[in-house]
Amino acid sequence: MSQSDDGVAGVDNTFRKKFDREEYLERAREREEKEAEGKLKSKSKGPPVQRKPLKHRDFQVDLESRLGKTQVVTPVAPLSQQAGYYCSVCECVVKDSANYLDHINGKKHQRALGMSMRVERASLEQVKQRFELLKKRKDTGGLTVQDFDERILKQQQEEEERKRQRREKKKEKKKEKEVAEEPEIDPDVAAMMGFGGFGSSKK
Structure with missing residues (x-):
């Protein structure tokens, strides 16, 4: 503290933080040790997960089963009964059909199914077999003109x-x-009440 001319002691109000180099060096060493241990543990777990290649769906996507139907939605209802399209794999609700299709074709959903986003490369033999299959289907079971x-x-x-x-x-x-x-009126009652002619020539 410094003394001013009138004898009053001054206050150090610069508030500069004093850094302890030794403390921060110790913290850095501890962090490096933890990271090294984490890497060793992750290496000991084994090879990374091998995902299956992407394949086409073998089922029809249901977008129209609840079309035009009225449904009461409550906040306490389970996700599968709420408004929108429910994905049982990811346990989420998507509000419209376009976003639902984007979701089931997306990376997150495919990963949850255990597939990568890479397509399996077909060999020449597989392509030939596919052509033969399609040719047989066209000859036998296909529609003609x-x-x-x-x-x-x-x-x-x-x-x-x-x-x-x-x-x-x-x-x-x-x-x-x-x-x-056309109400049926009895002719006698109509004549008695004066509804007989109404200007017509019939009597």
Whole structure:
């Protein structure tokens, strides 16, 4: 502390932090030792996990089963019953179909399934086998042009039948409506009340 001219002792208010070099060197040594131990432990665990190569889905993604349905959503409901698309692998809910498709095709989901994002390279023999399989399927079980034309004709006939049935239903509803609107009045009662002619020539 310094003494001023009037005899009052001054205060050291610079607040400079004093660093202890020895303390920080000791902390650095401890940290390096811990990191070295951690590396040794990770090496002793074995080789890194080998993930399966990416493969195509063998199932159809269900995007339309709950389309147009009403559902009561409560905050205490389990995730699988909340609004949106539920992923049972990642245990999360995605709000729309586009984001759901992005999620199930994404890296996080594929890793949870145990797959890497790399595709297995096909050999020449596998490609030849695939071509043979497709060729056999085309020769035996594939659709011909005639089958395709028959299916189109059948669909057109079914559509015409549906239209005809709709027209008939409309006609029936119209007739029922007309019958319901015309109240049946007894002619004697109508004549007695003065509803006889209303300006018509019939008596």
